[in-house]
Amino acid sequence: MYEDICVPLGCHNPFHDHHDESRLSKLVDTTDPAFHSIAEVLADMASARVEFTPEIIDAAVKAGRARHARETTIPTLPHQPGPEAVAGSVVYYIRRGNLIKIGTTTNLRRRMAALMPDEILAVEPGDWVLEQQRHRQFGDQRISRQGEYFFPGPALRRHVAEVRATHGAPPADLPRLAAASRDWAQPLAETRRTV
Incomplete structure (x- = not known):
C-alpha cells in the first residue's frame, strides 16, 4: 500500500x-x-x-x-434561462491575440460580454467535464499548467474546424472586441462630420 x-x-x-x-x-x-x-x-x-x-x-x-x-x-453552475442564454452548458473556443482560450459557460452571451474576445471560433455542447477533457487533449499546447489559453497548434485548429463544421458557426451577434470597436467608431465618425 x-x-x-x-x-x-x-x-x-x-x-x-x-x-x-x-x-x-x-x-x-x-x-x-x-x-x-x-x-x-x-x-x-x-x-x-x-x-x-x-x-x-x-x-x-x-x-x-x-x-x-x-x-x-463537476461544479453546480447557476443556470438562469432567458432570451440571451444558450440552452444548457457549452464549451467555447475563442481567440485572444495569438492564443485560443477553451472555457465553459451556461450563458454564452454574458460570458462573451465579460471576455470580449477578438473572435469567437466555435461552440460545442458540453460542461466542465468536456472542458477538462479538451484541456487534457491539447495539454501539450497549453500556455501554463492550470490555464485555459493554448497555442493554436495544428491539432487544436483542426479540432476547432471540426466543432464548427459539426455545430455550426457561433451566433454572429455575440459580443466581441471587433464589434465593440465598430460600435465606438460609428458615433466618433458622426461626431467628426458635425464638427
Whole structure:
C-alpha cells in the first residue's frame, strides 16, 4: 500500500536512503485515488527545493487531494434561462491575440460580454467535464499548467474546424472586441462630420 514514491517522482536525491523503511516517501499512500495529484504537488515542491518533513508531506497530501477533488468534481453552475442564454452548458473556443482560450459557460452571451474576445471560433455542447477533457487533449499546447489559453497548434485548429463544421458557426451577434470597436467608431465618425 505505501510504496516508494521517489521512483515516480524521479528522485535522485543522494541524501535519501532508498533502502530505509522509515523514509518520508512511506507517508504517501500510492493507492489513494488522488495519488497522481499528490505526486504532482510533491514534484512541484521538490522543484522549488522545499525541504520535506512529515508536516510538509502531510500538507502536500492535503493539497493533492484538494486538486484531485477540483479536477474530478463537476461544479453546480447557476443556470438562469432567458432570451440571451444558450440552452444548457457549452464549451467555447475563442481567440485572444495569438492564443485560443477553451472555457465553459451556461450563458454564452454574458460570458462573451465579460471576455470580449477578438473572435469567437466555435461552440460545442458540453460542461466542465468536456472542458477538462479538451484541456487534457491539447495539454501539450497549453500556455501554463492550470490555464485555459493554448497555442493554436495544428491539432487544436483542426479540432476547432471540426466543432464548427459539426455545430455550426457561433451566433454572429455575440459580443466581441471587433464589434465593440465598430460600435465606438460609428458615433466618433458622426461626431467628426458635425464638427
